[in-house]
């Protein structure tokens with residue numbers, strides 16, 4: 001039977017990356033996506049912006065919405081201080097199965113909780129299931145029409161504190177117009193746009209960084 005793109009991406013990691021070396025896993029995926037097949041990872045250019053925000057925030061608790069193959073999960077987890085926790089949510093079981101193996105190849109499974117399920121179901125359960133009171137950083141990279149409802153849900157569930165950072169991928173392409181309007185006009189957020197490009201292309205895209213003001 002035919003392999004899927006995520007399976008071929010995993011194959012490239014197992015072939016070209018060194019076990020336990022997150023940077024080599026990231027590099028192997030970027031090389032695969034540039035030379036073989038495009039895939040919807042945040043990519044190297046936006047990935048550098050992600051790295052700088054993670055390093056600046058130095059978060060103890062991170063929520064990632066939209067794991068896909070685990071590329072950004074590996075980038076984030078490799079920068080976390082010891083004992084920090086990254087919870088990543090993936091809706092598609094096939095993507096989740098690949099992501100687990102990519103994260104394991106990078107040797108980061110102890111820092112990552114990968115949950116299979118819908119954000120709307122799991123966000124209200126974060127505190128009781130994982131003992132997380134608030135998130136220091138949230139990386140939004142899942143279905144683009146879920147960014148706004150899930151942000152409102154996180155507010156309602158008290159998962160954001162004064163100073164929590166939301167970093168959203170794809171605010172231009174594919175685009176998240178309702179989310180952008182919300183975080184840019186709400187007095188409860190201070191937002192900043194980091195102009196970049198859609199992963200592995202010349203198409204404009206960018207990340208929106210929003211600080212929750214409480």
Ligand SMILES: O=C(NCCc1nnc(-c2ccc3[nH]cnc3c2)[nH]1)c1cc(-c2ccc(F)cc2)cc(O)c1O
Pocket residue numbers: 040041042065066067068089090091092095117118119120141142143144146169170173174198199
């Ligand atoms: O759809 C995207 N990403 C979403 C994957 C996902 N992986 N997991 C989920 C999830 C996880 C929990 C959920 N709970 C409820 N819905 C959920 C959806 N969603 C995406 C698409 C593009 C893209 C750009 C241009 C094109 F021509 C085609 C495609 C680029 C990107 O950077 C993306 O991130």
Ligand SMILES: [Mg+2]
Pocket residue numbers: 040041042141169170
């Ligand atoms: Mg994305």
